[in-house]
Amino acid sequence: MGDLSRRGFLQGSAAGVIATAASANAAGKVAGASETLKIGFIGVGGRCQAHIRTALKLSKSQNLLCMAVCDVFDEYLENSAKKIDDANAEMGIKTKCKKYTDYRKLLEDKDIDVVCIATPDHWHAKMTIEACEAGKDVYCEKPMTKTIEEAYAVVDAVKKNNRVMQVGVQSTSDPQYRHANDKIIDGRIGKVLQGQTHYYRNSNIGMWRNYKLTENMTPKNIDWDMFLGTKFGLAPKVPFDRARFKQWRCYWDYGGGMFTDLFVHRTTRMIIAMGLRQPARVVGAGGIYLEYDDRTVPDVATVVADFDEGAQLLVTSTMCNDYKIQEVIRGHTATVVFRGKGRYDIENQNLGKRDVIYETQKPNETEQVQAPRPEGSEDTLHWTNFVECIRSRNFHTNNDPEIGAAAITIINMGVISYREGRALFFDKDNRKAVNADASWAKKWEQRSIEKGKPSHVIGWHAGEKGSLLRSPPWMKLAGPWVNGVDPAKAT
16 A cells, blocks of 8 residues: 555544544543552454453553454454453452444444554554544554554644553563663763664464464454555555455555564663664665565564664564674774673773773673563563553653654655665654665764764764774874965974
8 A cells, every 4th residue: 555545544544533532532531549440452363362461460460451352354253252252250359341343333422531553554654543532541552553654643632632552562661771771871881883683583384474374264243444544544445354454464454574573672771771762874675585485574683763863773574584793882992792691791892902991891701781671571571661650640651652753754764665666764754764865974084084973873962972983193194285385394
């Protein structure tokens, strides 16, 4: 579905159906610390099952009530409602789970305070915007949206309607990434230069083909038109196809393959750790080099994003080999190496005796850091943070819309670059991708010629620590000979 078609839904996403509910609720239906938060789940067939389990697990401790589900597939709808009813009954809750086949009806339900959206990617923006306008707080699975334009429409809708939103990159509730950022902005690794991350997998049946197709998946019990969203400008009209329904991640019409399903996970936590947000320049590369099974998304891909802060992030992957590279952040004087489970190492560089870094850290020495890690799974920590923010009306969740928009900007620019063969700049004033030119290289070359100073990441407060070269004595001999005069003798 083209950008112009998707733009149409952004311009009129909530017109009509929920306009009355929006004006009544958006002013701020706020649950107090002791009030039960009532949750509705939209798109309950896959990833949402983990969200339902987590919310049910937290029902007593966080005072939550899972009370509604919505899906286009009858089987998913019935099974999820039964799961919730059975769990609620065990807790002595007699309220029966409501079942909706049209998400708009769920949004009209004034009893619901919070919605969890876990549909295919192409629905995320429309549902989120309309949920905000209906006065609901939103937990939306990653990616926050499918396109850049949608991302900033969501940011605007969340702000305008004073909603709390959590984007489902659960690792952002693992404290190690913000813990590492505290050390980075304090100058521990010097000038931040480059981050690299990955997401490698392998499969002999093709990635995402492990989602089983069943004979009972038919147009009789799946609302195919609603799945596609063609009448809303979300995806093109195509005949019913079980693979497109269950294995939608394989097709550009509904998602972005590894770009949006996997890269967003790693990119989000890395920009938090590095102190970066919107990119300045992005290039994407890759192709379908093995998985020739009707998919349209690549099985090998790389995104390289450069930032005005003078740093670069590389995200790389294949779905056909699971041998990984390290997840690292390189600074001038040290490197952060993420080890998992809250642990990361800081490995010092060896820059020679002339470097002032030896006043505070030893060359080649490794500092092992264990970030404080609360008990519980990442899902539990992420939901707990979301609920706490709802009750306190803290709009800065661990993965708020601003961070979600930055991540999808990087990744979607990588998608556009790969698919259209273009290098791209991000126009921050107009919040859109535009064609790149030679100005990026030229501005850094000019800074070097003028012997300028490095730029720094967001929050940097370490002055020039680890950020300047130590010019050796012989560099006094450098410079152009003007009128045959040796520059070393000209001063």
